[in-house]
Amino acid sequence: MQLYNKLSAKEREVLIEEAGEDRLTLSFYAYAKIGNPQLFRNHLFLAWDEMDVLGRIYVAQEGINAQLSVPAKRFQEFKDFLDNIYFLKDVRLNIAIEQDAKSFLKLKVKVRKKIVSDGLNDASFDVTNKGIHVDAATFNQLLDNPDTVCVDMRNHYESEIGHFKGAVTPDVDTFRDSLPIIEKDLEDFKEEKNLVMYCTGGIRCEKASAYYKHKGFKNVYQLEGGIIEYARQVEQQKLENKFIGKNFVFDHRRSERISDEVIAHCHQCGKPCDTHVNCANEACHLLFIQCEECAMEMNNCCSEECMKINDLPYEKQKKLRKGKGNSNKIFKKGRSEVLKYKP
Structure with missing residues (x-):
């Protein structure tokens, strides 16, 4: 029984080129109580390896966080597989705006203590008491409200190449670093302001919104589906795009362009660049x-x-x-x- 990769990234790249088939890059997450993460991990690897799924997946007792590349012709099979897992039925699948067959070159399913390293003691607060999920249209309305503080829950190298207009972009290296900094900086606005958060696909805001409600913030909102879903809804509904630049992604593409603006600079010469x-x-x-x-x-x-x-x-x-x-x-x-x- 094969439970780990046997092909190198280069070998897999050659196979993808030879196959010449379309692949879909997507991501999803779910918080759920998983009794035996290792057994669940093995179950996923066996099924997804057979489907030629590639990607990076973290499994923990608190749930699953997945970034994947799926053969387009097997997408429905993949979706049916998820729907047969009770806590993944109809889970939101964030499909990438820009597709690349080589976004992932290996299937890595790893067991972790947490699906996102947040440094929080989950037993100290109600992680299910989350902020209000909002769609792109409502998010835009909140951004136009002068009583709103919009916070980017991502790291500095992500927000450097793209972020929402007027957003607070903490100068941090990790998600866990941002939580206490944001709480301290916004301490005076806990009751009177709308705290509106966003991240790449929504997973970081899911935990952060519950944490900030626990810390006394009264009006907490989060962008459902993150930047990825926002861009999709903006395109489909012809909404104003309030995101400038690129959305950083954690695969071989490294980013998706959301608007034409280039807001970053080459780290070596200083010219406008966001690659x-x-x-x-x-x-x-x-x-x-x-x-x-x-x-x-x-x-x-x-x-x-x-x-x-x-x-x-x-x-x-x-x-x-x-x-x-x-x-x-x-x-x-x-x-x-x-x-x-x-x-």
């Missing part, structure tokens, strides 16, 4: 914003040191990486000292 890349030196793999001109000049690297390493024979590069791991805590997603125009 995230990873440093070509695999020992670094730093996520940063790089324009085409700098990519050419720097050979897709973040620094001259990384260029030198990247020019070494592959075996020498492997020796340098031996025993060392990349860490977001070290590289801070674009805050590296090697970048001249860092956020």
